[in-house]
Amino acid sequence: HLDEHCPLQKVQCVYWEHGCREEMERRHTDTHEREFLHVHYKLSTKLLTDRITILEKQNSEKDVRIASLTETLFTYTQLPTGRLEWNVKEVKQNIRDKERTYSDPFYVGLYKCQSYINWDYKNTGNVGVFIVIMRGDFDAKLHWPIR
DSSP: OTTTTOTTSEEEOTTGGGTOOOEEEGGGHHHHHHHTHHHHHHHHHHHHHHHHHHHHHHHHHHHHHHHHHHHHHEEEEEOTTSOEEEEEOOHHHHHHHOSEEEOOOEEETTEEEEEEEEEEHHHHSEEEEEEEEEOOTTGGGOOTTOO
């Protein structure tokens, strides 16, 4: 009876975790909430503002981390034979998190290309590697099928 229903039992304000340190008899909680509405509003607003600031900082830190990972995710190696080798890191992560992974655009002769990997491993167990011919700086000099 005392813990849950007794009107004479001392209780903390329901905004205790927000910073209101008032304690009162249970029978006075409604009055307290009405009289301290502006205080509770300010406490709640400050709590939300602080939480938003923390989340924005965490988001910014994650953006920096993602940019850092993206920079190291792909590396190109120009081989002495003239071949361009595209090394994809974090393959397990890519298979789990992405549908496709795109390379930076590159030129093969006058042809601007971009390669991508289609990570359909979850659905079919297949991984496809594609090279796409893109619009490039030298399109005017190229003959069909590029124009």
